[in-house]
Amino acid sequence: DEIGDASKKLGDASYNFAKEVDWNNGIFLQAPGKFQPLKALKAIDKMIEMGAAADPKLLKAAAEAHHKAIGSISGPNGVTSRADWDEVNAALGRVVASVPKAKVMAVYDAVKDITDPKVPAYMKSLVNGPDAEKAYQGFLEFKDVVAKNQVTAASAPAVVPSGDKIGAAAKQLSDASYPFIKDIDWLSDIYLKPLPGKTAPETLKAIDKMIVMGAKMDGNLLKAAAEAHHKAIGSVDSKGVTSAADYEAVNAALGRLVASVPKDTVMDVYNSMAKIVDPTVTNNMFSKVNPLDAVAAAKGFYTFKDVVQASQ
Ligand code: DGD
Ligand code: CLA
Ligand code: CLA
Ligand code: PID
Ligand code: PID
Ligand code: PID
Ligand code: PID
Ligand code: PID
Structure with missing residues (x-):
């Protein structure tokens, strides 16, 4: 599919960056700014709404892609293989495309709201800057392909069992x-x-x-x-x-x-x-x-x- 093809280009642009990130850094467990639990819960709520609106088959495939990617990790930074990096990106792009744009932007806006504006620059300072810029440029091109394949309505709500x-x-x-x-x-x-x-x-x-x-x-x-x-x-x-x-x-x-x-x-x-x-x-x-x-x-x-x- 188009998203799968686009993920290869995204991989060309972003795998060097992926190799430079220290995925084992404990900093990723911290709040991305001031600790504001009720506001963070709102952001997580937006993710839950997006997850609930996504196509369950594509979520399952994305979980499987992550499991496979964990199996190909190598080196001190914890990076997955190039092929699995691409497959995770493709799988997540398909999940995003299965959700209406507004639900995706609601996550972005809510996470932005709890993130200190200095965080992206600090993250960039830990890697080779031009590689991060190349990766972001790749992301921008990828997202156009995702947007082109995006649904306009959410998948049907769940059927909730009762009397069990x-x-x-x-x-x-x-x-x-x-x-x-x-x-x-x-x-x-x-x-x-x-x-x-x-x-x-x-x-x-x-x-x-x-x-x-x-x-x-x-x-x-x-x-x-x-x-x-x-x-x-x-x-x-x-x-x-x-x-x-x-x-x-x-x-x-x-x-x-x-x-x-x-x-x-x-x-x-x-x-x-x-x-x-x-x-x-x-x-x-x-x-x-x-x-x-x-x-x-x-x-x-x-x-x-x-x-x-x-x-x-
Ligand atoms: C980033 C985003 C990554 C920062 C990481 C913070 C996220 C932390 C998540 C916390 C999770 C909460 C709890 C989770 C669960 C815990 C359980 C206990 O570096 C921005 C500004 C806003 C940044 C914050 C918002 C991030 C949203 C990320 C998506 C949410 C995902 C959810 C994650 C949660 C976990 C998932 C399971 O967008 O972003 C960098 C950008 O920052 C840089 O800004 C952009 C501008 O937005 C854009 O308009 C443009 O100006 C761009 O482009 C610069 O910079 C220029 C040119 O215009 C381009 O053409 C190109 O050339 C480019 O330069 C090349 O450099
Ligand atoms: Mg969770 C579990 C928080 C969203 C799916 N979730 C848990 C708990 C923790 C939690 C309370 C893990 C820690 C633990 O076991 O404590 N979830 C939590 C928050 C949010 C969230 C704050 C944010 C909205 N979850 C969320 C979403 C999903 C899930 C969106 C997908 C639909 N979550 C999920 C699953 C499971 C959790 C499948 C678990 O199995 C796990 C859990 O609760 O395991 C027991 C202990 C648990 C509690 C304090 C709450 C439950 C109380 C039970 C019923 C009685 C208490 C028993 C005992 C005193 C303590 C546990 C003993 C243990 C050996 C079982
Ligand atoms: Mg995640 C995202 C780690 C399992 C579903 N996941 C993220 C990133 C982070 C991460 C890298 C959030 C922070 C961020 O935005 O950084 N996930 C991560 C780990 C694991 C895991 C370590 C462990 C196994 N995820 C997992 C599982 C699922 C998901 C099991 C369910 C299937 N995950 C999921 C979704 C999303 C994440 C749906 C996101 O949207 C979010 C994300 O990546 O947003 C952009 C920045 C992101 C990266 C460094 C990753 C590469 C991004 C592109 C391709 C290139 C880099 C561009 C630029 C330099 C920085 C990003 C700017 C941004 C505005 C786009
Ligand atoms: C067992 C033995 C095997 C057989 C088996 C077996 C069963 C396993 C089971 C099971 C696991 C299990 C887990 C359950 C977990 C329930 C957790 C409930 C959590 C509820 C929450 C509610 C809330 C919120 C919320 C966020 C707020 C906090 C709260 C903040 C920051 C044993 C059958 C395999 C049932 C968290 C969501 C609003 C409290 O393995 O032989 O049977 O059940 O307000 O967050 O405010
Ligand atoms: C900007 C300025 C313009 C140019 C521009 C621009 C950028 C916009 C951007 C951007 C938007 C954007 C969106 C992103 C969204 C990420 C969403 C992540 C969602 C995470 C989820 C997590 C989860 C789960 C999961 C499923 C579970 C629920 C959860 C079920 C059923 C600013 C460039 C256009 C990055 C959903 C997956 C496990 C919560 O607009 O000029 O840069 O990024 O557990 O669901 O269990
Ligand atoms: C003991 C001794 C015996 C007596 C006994 C006993 C106890 C056993 C116990 C117990 C077992 C047990 C099990 C529990 C299991 C909890 C499992 C939680 C799973 C959480 C998941 C999270 C996630 C997601 C999610 C979906 C995403 C993927 C993820 C997709 C497709 C010792 C009493 C029998 C508590 C799966 C949900 C969002 C990762 O045996 O003598 O006490 O507790 O994001 O997938 O999106
Ligand atoms: C945009 C603008 C709207 C239109 C729109 C839009 C698009 C949003 C999009 C999109 C969001 C999006 C997100 C993607 C995220 C990809 C994340 C990839 C992560 C890969 C990882 C791989 C790995 C591992 C692993 C764990 C290891 C580390 C690694 C440790 C500790 C912009 C279309 C709505 C694609 C994490 C799993 C093995 C590296 O919103 O107008 O299009 O895509 O090895 O962990 O070792
Ligand atoms: C800048 C300026 C723009 C151009 C630009 C730019 C750069 C932005 C950047 C960048 C953003 C960025 C983000 C990165 C994010 C990485 C996220 C990694 C998450 C890893 C995790 C790992 C883990 C675990 C795990 C569980 C453990 C905890 C952990 C427990 C209980 C400035 C280029 C766009 C790199 C979550 C899974 C093992 C932490 O914006 O003009 O360059 O990089 O160990 O759980 O222990």
Whole structure:
């Protein structure tokens, strides 16, 4: 397709730049400016809306392209192969083309709103400047091809299941765990801190398992889960806590989503995360909430998971 052909030209213009970026730099975990969690949540909400509007088949293909690209990483900077760089760009270009322009620009504007204007120049200062300019020029030409192939209407909204066992179990889980949810400091910057003692390549291995799980999920249920998150963000209070009803809808949607992939795929995520999360992290989280609320929530989760497993 045209976007695939254009991605090769984009690769010619941008792969030198890609090789110069230190992808393992811990700076990419930081907020791109002043830490403003509720404003950042708005930007993430725009991404969720864009994801929910995208063609699920193309999202799946993009997740698969990232998984493949992680497999061809080489060298100290963590760069993927030239061929996989091109395929990731092509796959993301197709995702963008499956969404109306306004939804894409809404993401750009909202991210711009939380980004310090000095950030792009600082990023450029870490690489060879002319290579960055060449890459950006390539991006400008690529985006014209994407725009030419872009839809004008979003894909249909998800079909949300109702009256199922997971929905009923989600009500119980949510009643048992909402007090715990209210104890959590959702606006803390602790969630942007590096995991103690872990390198970027180690962390990327666990993220790869999530990408693999995402690629296997049912596309309709993933879209439904994104829509439930968008609705939940709409009801957050000043401390970032969503309403009880929206919380329940998120749990139901995520339970159905987990049930749409094989158990082993889910356990691969759990086991790879367990490898990189030091017990000091969980203990620290536990120390910040009411212990009785956390135990009640955990009990609720372990009951819920049996219902999920039964429909898996
Ligand atoms: C950039 C953008 C990259 C900066 C990276 C910051 C993004 C951080 C994302 C934070 C994520 C939030 C949370 C995520 C989840 C966390 C979970 C805990 O360097 C601009 C100005 C605005 C920049 C900020 C907006 C960036 C938006 C990026 C898209 C959003 C993606 C979402 C990412 C999130 C994660 C995804 C999963 O646009 O951008 C550089 C540009 O900066 C430079 O400005 C441009 C002008 O816009 C343009 O008009 C033009 O002037 C251009 O062109 C210069 O500069 C000139 C000529 O005109 C060209 O013809 C050509 O010759 C060129 O020069 C060659 O140099
Ligand atoms: Mg991402 C984008 C890293 C998995 C879907 N992703 C980005 C970039 C960053 C990144 C490079 C955001 C910051 C930015 O804009 O820098 N992703 C990244 C990593 C992983 C990952 C490390 C780990 C595996 N992504 C992943 C998965 C999905 C996505 C699994 C779902 C399939 N990702 C996704 C989308 C988008 C990103 C839809 C974006 O739109 C965003 C992005 O790239 O926006 C431009 C700047 C970007 C780069 C350095 C990448 C190359 C960009 C072009 C081709 C050349 C460079 C031009 C110029 C010098 C700088 C960009 C200017 C900008 C205004 C366009
Ligand atoms: Mg998430 C999970 C935040 C958008 C899909 N998501 C998580 C949690 C974290 C979170 C609370 C990971 C950390 C963790 O396990 O803590 N998501 C979060 C935010 C946003 C967001 C802030 C922003 C809008 N997500 C989002 C979107 C999607 C997903 C758009 C795609 C539709 N998310 C998704 C999945 C999963 C998450 C598939 C998970 O599996 C993971 C998770 O919750 O795993 C348990 C602990 C979790 C909580 C504090 C909240 C859940 C409470 C449960 C139901 C009861 C508590 C049990 C116990 C006390 C603690 C957990 C024990 C553990 C061994 C299971
Ligand atoms: C400017 C000035 C003009 C010239 C110009 C110009 C530039 C405009 C630009 C630009 C626009 C622009 C847009 C970009 C958009 C990036 C969007 C990224 C979206 C990320 C998402 C992340 C996610 C997911 C995902 C799917 C999940 C949901 C999420 C489901 C169903 C200024 C050059 C024209 C870069 C969507 C993917 C996993 C949230 O106009 O003179 O330069 O860049 O998890 O969905 O699960
Ligand atoms: C524009 C103007 C509107 C019209 C429009 C428009 C276009 C927007 C577009 C577009 C946005 C867009 C985004 C693209 C982003 C591509 C990002 C590529 C990232 C590739 C990576 C590869 C890799 C790896 C990997 C992880 C490793 C690092 C690497 C570590 C830690 C402008 C059409 C709406 C194409 C990250 C995955 C292995 C490098 O809005 O008028 O057209 O395209 O090895 O991580 O090692
Ligand atoms: C300038 C002027 C214009 C011309 C121009 C220009 C240059 C702009 C530039 C540039 C922008 C730019 C951006 C870059 C962005 C790179 C983003 C990389 C993201 C990598 C990540 C990696 C990671 C991980 C991971 C998970 C870990 C955390 C991390 C945990 C819990 C100035 C040329 C347009 C280079 C996210 C995945 C392992 C961080 O605009 O006139 O030159 O470069 O380790 O999670 O640990
Ligand atoms: C233990 C001991 C036994 C008893 C036991 C026990 C516990 C096991 C447990 C547990 C397993 C478990 C699993 C959990 C899994 C969570 C998985 C989360 C996945 C997140 C993803 C994120 C993403 C996306 C997304 C889609 C995108 C890709 C991504 C596309 C196409 C120890 C109790 C049985 C909690 C997949 C969603 C946006 C990456 O066994 O004696 O306690 O918890 O962006 O994909 O866009
Ligand atoms: C298990 C054992 C195997 C069998 C198995 C199994 C099950 C795994 C499961 C499962 C995993 C799973 C995960 C679930 C996670 C639910 C997470 C809910 C999160 C809700 C949130 C709501 C909110 C918001 C929001 C953003 C705000 C904060 C809030 C800010 C900054 C165990 C079956 C494979 C159900 C986060 C979105 C508005 C709180 O593996 O043998 O069954 O379920 O307001 O953010 O304010």
